[in-house]
Amino acid sequence: MAPGEFRLRICYAKSGRLRFLSHLEVVHALERGARRADLPYAVTRGFNPHMKMAFGPALPVGTAGQREYFDLWMVRYLPAEEPLQRLAAAMPPGLAPSEAVYVSDALPSLSAACTVARYEVRFEGRDVEQAALEEALGAVIRTGELAVEHKGKAKVYDLRRSLPKEPRIESNEIGIVVELTTRMGQEGSLRPESLLSEALSRIGARNAVMTVTRTDTLVEDEGAFARPM
Amino acid sequence: MTSSLWDKVEPLLGQVERPTRYIDSEWGVRRTAGIAYRAALLYPDTYEIGMANQAIGILYDRLNTLDGVAAERVYLPWSDMSSLMRARDIPLFTLETCTPVAGCDLLGITLPYELSYTNILEALDLAGLALRASDRGDGDPLVIAGGPCAYNPEPIADFLDAVLIGEGEEAVLDIVEAHRLARAAGKTRAQTLADLAQIPGVYVPSLYHDPDASGTLRPVPGSIVAAVVSKRVLADLDEYRAPICPVVPFMDVVHDRATVEVLRGCTRGCRFCQAGMVYRPVRERHADSIVRDAVAVLSCSGYDEVSLTSLSTTDHSQLEDVLRRLTRRFEGKGISISVPSLRVDAFSVSMARLVSASGRKSGLTFAPEAGSQRLRDVINKNVTEEELLDTTRAAFEAGWRRVKLYFMLGLPTETDDDVRGIATLAGKVLAVAREATPPAQRGSVKVAVSVSTFVPKAHTPFQFDGQIPRDEVLRRQQELRSVMPRKGVDLSWHDAEVSFLEAVMARGGREVSRAIEAAWRAGASFDAWTERFSLPRWLAAFEQTGIDPDAIAGRVFDESDPVPWGHLSAGVTLAYLWKERQRALRGETTADCSFDACTGCGVCGSAGLGVDIVLGGDRHGSR
Numbered sequence: 001m002a003p004g005e006f007r008l009r010i011c012y013a014k015s016g017r018l019r020f021l022s023h024l025e026v027v028h029a030l031e032r033g034a035r036r037a038d039l040p041y042a043v044t045r046g047f048n049p050h051m052k053m054a055f056g057p058a059l060p061v062g063t064a065g066q067r068e069y070f071d072l073w074m075v076r077y078l079p080a081e082e083p084l085q086r087l088a089a090a091m092p093p094g095l096a097p098s099e100a101v102y103v104s105d106a107l108p109s110l111s112a113a114c115t116v117a118r119y120e121v122r123f124e125g126r127d128v129e130q131a132a133l134e135e136a137l138g139a140v141i142r143t144g145e146l147a148v149e150h151k152g153k154a155k156v157y158d159l160r161r162s163l164p165k166e167p168r169i170e171s172n173e174i175g176i177v178v179e180l181t182t183r184m185g186q187e188g189s190l191r192p193e194s195l196l197s198e199a200l201s202r203i204g205a206r207n208a209v210m211t212v213t214r215t216d217t218l219v220e221d222e223g224a225f226a227r228p229m
Numbered sequence: 230m231t232s233s234l235w236d237k238v239e240p241l242l243g244q245v246e247r248p249t250r251y252i253d254s255e256w257g258v259r260r261t262a263g264i265a266y267r268a269a270l271l272y273p274d275t276y277e278i279g280m281a282n283q284a285i286g287i288l289y290d291r292l293n294t295l296d297g298v299a300a301e302r303v304y305l306p307w308s309d310m311s312s313l314m315r316a317r318d319i320p321l322f323t324l325e326t327c328t329p330v331a332g333c334d335l336l337g338i339t340l341p342y343e344l345s346y347t348n349i350l351e352a353l354d355l356a357g358l359a360l361r362a363s364d365r366g367d368g369d370p371l372v373i374a375g376g377p378c379a380y381n382p383e384p385i386a387d388f389l390d391a392v393l394i395g396e397g398e399e400a401v402l403d404i405v406e407a408h409r410l411a412r413a414a415g416k417t418r419a420q421t422l423a424d425l426a427q428i429p430g431v432y433v434p435s436l437y438h439d440p441d442a443s444g445t446l447r448p449v450p451g452s453i454v455a456a457v458v459s460k461r462v463l464a465d466l467d468e469y470r471a472p473i474c475p476v477v478p479f480m481d482v483v484h485d486r487a488t489v490e491v492l493r494g495c496t497r498g499c500r501f502c503q504a505g506m507v508y509r510p511v512r513e514r515h516a517d518s519i520v521r522d523a524v525a526v527l528s529c530s531g532y533d534e535v536s537l538t539s540l541s542t543t544d545h546s547q548l549e550d551v552l553r554r555l556t557r558r559f560e561g562k563g564i565s566i567s568v569p570s571l572r573v574d575a576f577s578v579s580m581a582r583l584v585s586a587s588g589r590k591s592g593l594t595f596a597p598e599a600g601s602q603r604l605r606d607v608i609n610k611n612v613t614e615e616e617l618l619d620t621t622r623a624a625f626e627a628g629w630r631r632v633k634l635y636f637m638l639g640l641p642t643e644t645d646d647d648v649r650g651i652a653t654l655a656g657k658v659l660a661v662a663r664e665a666t667p668p669a670q671r672g673s674v675k676v677a678v679s680v681s682t683f684v685p686k687a688h689t690p691f692q693f694d695g696q697i698p699r700d701e702v703l704r705r706q707q708e709l710r711s712v713m714p715r716k717g718v719d720l721s722w723h724d725a726e727v728s729f730l731e732a733v734m735a736r737g738g739r740e741v742s743r744a745i746e747a748a749w750r751a752g753a754s755f756d757a758w759t760e761r762f763s764l765p766r767w768l769a770a771f772e773q774t775g776i777d778p779d780a781i782a783g784r785v786f787d788e789s790d791p792v793p794w795g796h797l798s799a800g801v802t803l804a805y806l807w808k809e810r811q812r813a814l815r816g817e818t819t820a821d822c823s824f825d826a827c828t829g830c831g832v833c834g835s836a837g838l839g840v841d842i843v844l845g846g847d848r849h850g851s852r
Contacts, residue, residue, distance in 0.1 A: 020252050032477060036530070062248070094254055209240065
């Protein structure tokens with residue numbers, strides 16, 4: 001950080017129709033929002049100057065997020081509430097910012113720090129039965145690993161590493177809700193869809209429609225999970 | 230807002246490519262439920278292509294300010310989406326309120342290029358509307374098209390209820406008003422169209438026919454319409470503020486930036502150029518309005534780039550003033566300004582330097598169009614080899630390392646000497662570029678040469694000339710390829726087959742509609758997408774409908790021969806076009822009337838359009 005810059009960490013949601021945005025589209029939308037809000041953003045030096053900002057782990061197309069983060073470097077200090085409100089007024093509701101705090105520039109980047117994600121996966125209707133899914137998911141996890149093919153590349157996930165917590169499954173009047181906690185990072189970021197599709201195929205429900213929401217993006221600190229702000 | 234139709238659309242989005250095309254919700258959208266009059270504005274291609282269209286942006290802005298009127302955007306879904314929609318009986322819908330297009334009052338279609346015609350049929354069909362205007366009923370939306378291809382709409386005239394010739398800012402309001410009045414009076418579709426035909430610039434194809442097969446369309450007996458429909462044109466651009474809060478896409482679309490139109494029209498008089506003939510006269514926006522709108526559009530949209538658009542932006546008499554004010558204003562904000570359509574002169578390079586002072590120098594594009602001075606004189610492209618080389622030198626001395634040159638093959642009177650001249654000229658440009666570049670950087674010097682095939686367009690001095698046959702295009706391409714320097718030059722072609730179809734569509738009459746429908750029925754759509762274009766499918770469609778496409782593309786007209794667009798006027802007189810064509814054959818150039826004296830094209834004054842050239846000051850730079 002150049003002297004005189006302030007690192008503002010902003011928490012936002014990706015919801016509703018806007019869950020279909022790609023990560024790059026979200027980045028552009030927030031960049032444009034920061035300009036509409038006329039925030040005193042810092043600009044990188046170099047060949048092609050651009051707004052100085054950095055994002056947490058990407059969300060795939062179709063996945064919603066309740067607590068997503070980005071850092072924005074500003075050249076002028078404003079009480080955090082002010083840029084938050086200005087940005088909120090300049091963003092469509094599906095990408096609304098909810099909190100902002102200044103953080104130390106000594107902190108590692110969000111993408112390096114956020115290594116754990118919590119997800120909520122919903123199955124609407126009665127196509128999937130809770131007990132059967134619980135059993136199938138347990139069986140997948142007990143095998144210890146999961147082979148996933150993504151964009152033509154095969155990858156094997158170590159499920160003991162990828163799943164730091166036991167998944168929880170609940171039923172309600174709408175359908176089934178699965179709560180998953182997964183690890184993200186260099187060694188791979190297990191997608192909830194990959195794990196659940198494997199379980200679903202074991203109970204003949206591979207085509208069940210699921211809605212995935214990342215409910216939290218977390219920092220891991222000596223076994224405990226904490227929010228990055 | 231959600232609608233019942235959206236509930237059927239949303240589950241499909243996980244199954245299609247680029248779902249962002251269909252989700253609406255962008256910054257700047259206008260959504261109004263419970264509106265009495267809904268206009269769907271269709272761009273007949275995908276979202277990411279159509280979002281760049283400034284005409285739709287202007288009309289969206291204008292119509293949404295009308296009381297009781299909502300204008301909503303429609304783009305053609307890509308084939309993965311349209312297949313799913315057909316399988317589930319989901320009709321074509323508007324983005325803003327997810328209203329079926331067939332349930333709207335008006336379907337406005339922009340006609341950006343000839344190869345979008347099958348997409349119009351695809352859109353009508355997906356909307357559940359009859360393809361032919363004559364088969365549509367009182368409850369169906371009025372289907373009205375406009376845009377560049379409206380100057381010869383005959384190949385698609387049977388699919389359209391009405392066509393707006395010329396500029397839409399005022400005319401769309403007149404059209405909607407007339408439609409609302411007709412509706413309130415309980416008029417039939419035919420009566421409504423007769424009313425619309427009274428609006429200046431509105432052409433209703435069903436009210437014109439060719440009774441004696443002479444090739445001249447005349448009003449049908451009993452209809453009270455003008456024998457020649459003249460274009461609509463604004464007298465003063467500054468009376469209409471450009472949209473300053475445009476819809477800002479999430480998706481990476483083409484030309485993803487804010488735009489401010491700085492002037493309309495171009496009178497350089499290039500004889501092949503339809504835009505230069507039909508958008509006359511030149512009307513500049515004042516520097517103060519340009520600066521005001523550029524600042525406003527950036528602040529409302531959040532874009533990091535604003536493009537100062539027009540047919541020839543470096544012609545604007547106050548451009549330097551505008552650029553100095555804007556660069557000062559945006560300093561240190563990471564905002565860039567782009568100036569498209571550079572002239573071949575030192576002034577253009579200095580303007581390009583001004584806007585790239587802080588940013589990168591991506592590459593400059595110039596359009597000499599022809600390889601020899603003789604042919605450049607024929608087409609009235611007033612650029613000399615010396616000017617091109619001087620401009621190249623200035624650009625490379627200023628730090629640019631890439632230049633792109635546009636040329637055409639098959640221009641009237643072209644010989645093999647002219648064709649080889651393209652290679653010679655490219656070679657000279659390359660040599661000058663290398664010379665002006667420090668030796669250590671010469672490896673990065675690139676000259677890109679892009680060569681398209683000449684398509685004779687309606688309302689131009691070359692409307693009388695035919696396109697050269699496809700075999701001959703290929704032979705000349707081969708000739709050019711054999712003499713083009715290889716090292717340092719990237720040569721690319723515009724597909725000759727595509728240009729051939731463009732010529733058929735640009736020059737054809739009403740009969741061509743049968744071939745368009747046959748091609749669409751055989752699976753043609755997205756013809757402008759290289760991977761989707763199939764000439765054999767089109768040739769089969771022509772054969773099946775008994776139309777000779779080679780005859781249409783290659784036909785040569787005499788001054789007195791009827792042309793399919795003879796009942797439509799862009800203000801430029803037939804006598805002027807013919808005179809210009811004769812001057813072309815003699816190799817005589819004609820000066821630009823915005824720098825020099827009137828050349829008598831007929832747009833100002835006598836045509837009754839009530840317009841004249843509007844300049845913000847004296848024009849400078851080379852002519």
